Amino acid sequence: RKEVEQDPGPFNVPEGATVAFNCTYSNSASQSFFWYRQDCRKEPKLLMSVYSSGNEDGRFTAQLNRASQYISLLIRDSKLSDSATYLCVVMSKAAGNKLTFGGGTRVLVKP
Amino acid sequence: SQTIHQWPATLVQPVGSPLSLECTVEGTSNPNLYWYRQAAGRGLQLLFYSVGIGQISSEVPQNLSASRPQDRQFILSSKKLLLSDSGFYLCAWGQVLGNTIYFGEGSWLTVV
Numbered sequence: 001r002k003e004v005e006q007d008p009g010p011f012n013v014p015e016g017a018t019v020a021f022n023c024t025y026s027n028s029a030s031q032s033f034f035w036y037r038q039d040c041r042k043e044p045k046l047l048m049s050v051y052s053s054g055n056e057d058g059r060f061t062a063q064l065n066r067a068s069q070y071i072s073l074l075i076r077d078s079k080l081s082d083s084a085t086y087l088c089v090v091m092s093k094a095a096g097n098k099l100t101f102g103g104g105t106r107v108l109v110k111p
Numbered sequence: 112s113q114t115i116h117q118w119p120a121t122l123v124q125p126v127g128s129p130l131s132l133e134c135t136v137e138g139t140s141n142p143n144l145y146w147y148r149q150a151a152g153r154g155l156q157l158l159f160y161s162v163g164i165g166q167i168s169s170e171v172p173q174n175l176s177a178s179r180p181q182d183r184q185f186i187l188s189s190k191k192l193l194l195s196d197s198g199f200y201l202c203a204w205g206q207v208l209g210n211t212i213y214f215g216e217g218s219w220l221t222v223v
Contacts, residue, residue: 031209032209032210034211041199041219042216042217043201043216043217044155044214046211046213049211087154087155091210093209098157098160098209099157101147101154101155102154103153103154
């Protein structure tokens with residue numbers, strides 16, 4: 001089993017709709033969680049950190065479910081510019097504080 | 112503010128040739144530095160990380176090496192490239208080990 005797993009998609013989303021997707025992690029001792037966004041042939045960029053209580057940044061909401069070992073990202077009112085690959089990132093102190101990246105979920109927002 | 116740059120952005124190299132990718136960070140001191148590789152359709156793989164000058168940790172056995180000759184300079188090298196070395200190479204920096212990291216623009220390497 002991969003340490004961090006994501007549905008590769010693509011998730012085809014009509015403009016203005018809501019899309020949500022999850023990321024599961026295998027190490028129950030994982031401590032920090034992040035979402036990165038990666039545009040085609042570009043470097044990943046930090047989208048948001050994921051806090052235990054869940055957090056929201058504009059149209060983006062991230063949540064953490066420790067019991068089931070997954071994090072989620074929800075995008076409301078999708079824009080064409082939201083089309084990208086979203087990478088889930090997990091950090092575990094047991095793994096030497098290194099970040100482990102998921103393979104990414106591709107989102108395509110269409111008019 | 113902090114910035115990170117890496118170069119070259121794109122290169123095509125024959126099998127067996129050497130490689131040198133360079134990365135520099137500005138606006139911070141004693142950063143943690145990382146080299147990642149992203150093969151086509153695959154996730155990011157950590158290759159090397161460094162917590163200080165001359166301190167290099169290797170994550171996977173391979174024909175690549177890394178060096179940190181200065182505090183904010185990180186270099187990825189190979190003496191002889193393999194076809195399997197093709198991919199998107201990303202340098203990154205972070206202030207706290209295990210916390211958020213920030214990537215350079217990336218270097219596309221095609222080994223032919």
